[in-house]
Amino acid sequence: MPVPEGTLLNSSPRPTAPRRPHTVLAMGHEIHRSLTEEGALDRLHSVAAVDTAHLTDFAAAADAELADVEVLFTHWGAPLLSEDALRRMPRLRAVVHAAGSVKHHVTAAVWKRGITVSSAAGANALPVAEFTLAAILFANKRVLDIAREYAQAREQPALLPYFTGYGNYHRTVGIVGASRIGRRVIELLRPLDLTVLLHDPYVDREGARALGAELVDLDELVRRSHVVSIHAPQLPGTRHMFDTHRLALLQDGATLINTARGSLVDTDALTERLLSGRIHAVLDVTEPDTPPASSPLYTLPNVLLTPHIAGSLGNELGRMAHWAVDEVQRYAQGLPFLHGVGPDELTRSA
Template sequence: MTERHTTAPAATELPRLTPGPRPRRPHTVLAMSLETRDALREEGAIDLLSETADLDPDLLVTDFADPSAAEALTRAEVLLTHWGCPPLTERALAAMPRLRAVVHAAGSVKHHVTDAVWARGITVSSAAAANALPVAEYTVATILLAGKRILESARAYREQRAAYPLLPYFAGHGNYRRVVGIVGASRTGRRVIELLRPFDFTVLVHDPYLDDAGAALLGARSVGLDELTRRSHVVSIHAPQLPETHHMFDARRLGLLPDGATLINTARGSLVDTEALITHLTSGRIHAVLDVTDPEVLPAESPLYRLPNVLLTPHIAGSLGSELGRMADYAAAEISRYARGLPFAHSVGPQDLARTA
């Protein structure tokens, strides 16, 4: 269930370019959506990438069969990808005979890296470690807000516009000595645990690839998934989307959540049975923070839009705005390493995809 873990830098640290003589600038082509390229340009990330790569920021490939991109793709040594990159099929790769590396300035590569990439011996890097940081920050913020019952208290204050008895209202809530369950010791899950250390929480973690000693090093206790669900006041999901994790929170497991518990999902919507979750939420027994859903986007008539015990956000936990610059920093550092003949610091291989998001 866990992602292949490489120790991510602390939130205040950025990858550093290797000191020494200025390396060559490999010919690099941008492959992503127009919206993504423009967002990167707005944050100054394209300028940073241009310092380490020989790229034309105005040349954007959204279709590898586009004749106007043929000459640039023929010369491409590095493909800099991001959200909206088309699939790198065998046919697409045939147009890039010199391609040696794919540097993904975002998280998962599953959407565009195919078996043909590995068959060609092309190396792949991902900025998933950078994207994990804002997801973890969002998660910790919502954990703390869930303990304060922000949705209910804000709604009650708005409706009553008068003082109401705080102590009876908040009985059984708060953030002192609460149990937080982390499902998946992924990059994000580990960062969440790290960020929770200053608080007075008991942290449980479930991950089939994490033993008791590994959990203890993180500052958590390893338990089975059902036990974690039964004991936790807040359960936060950080597992990858795999066949074995589909609907891991089904009607039975959702029923194990204590009354008043909060389920947080910033991973993938398919990990939770949406209809079963709606049933539990409609009863008012539990609460939910949902940054991802199944389907995504939900139909307009979905009760999740209007239920008072649901915080529903449109997949904003990951990198947005200035946070795109962090992922670009990672990508620039990887291109610099490639240019110097060094291995990627954040490489991805075919063996990793069976355990990553």
């Protein structure tokens, strides 16, 4: 089972006098520059003794840079924490990730050595859920279609006859995956006049009702929903979960939203359906990450294609950084992490 948000993964019973643990930044050059420009790292220096340089490759780092590291403050582009890398960091006690998934750099060797891990995935879930809410409401109201029609006609469209059947009243929205993001989307939808369906193999009917959704199997969700939004993890069992068969179950005019991982959808099968004009799509992720220049996804009128922007960007990076700095501060005080990540979570997270 995954470790719920708020699970306390280290066990100090009470805070100790604050200290400033030796902390090293490990992340890509671009994200380090962005965090610096946003001022998102300034507060970290008040709670930790932070090296001025940041690491992008442990193998290239000098032994002196790693020998005394107690806390690694990581972000996108962090190098892999292999056994060899950990061997050169004998004093490492915590990895605090100022972004979402730790899958790309945290290995089993980290937990085997008793190193605690924290992630700001909960902070990153917020803008993704907000993006999804906007996409759902715009999809049902056909905002992009109407805007395009308006631009082409250059006159006020005849609203009543032209837009019959559009709108958000009593529409059905299907949420695939009760992840942090999926749950937040359901929460944001709760005040609206919408029926919310949920598919998640790890949630029972009572749990779904508590969230504000009706639990159904995936095929039923796809058939009944006007909008389907994917929030499932990227796992071997979820690859192409939206294949030719499942995409065919979408009702005419339905919209498929994917802000999770591109591999969850068979891109070729989806493109074929979209070319027919029968369905719509909002795609923030694709497989491959960047479609080829010849892909119809760039120009189809029934597709909104964005380059993985649903998650934190710009000043939203600061929210994740502050979550992570809070965790470093708790560590410095001898307190357990609020947003700890356990090894089992990697088998069910994005």
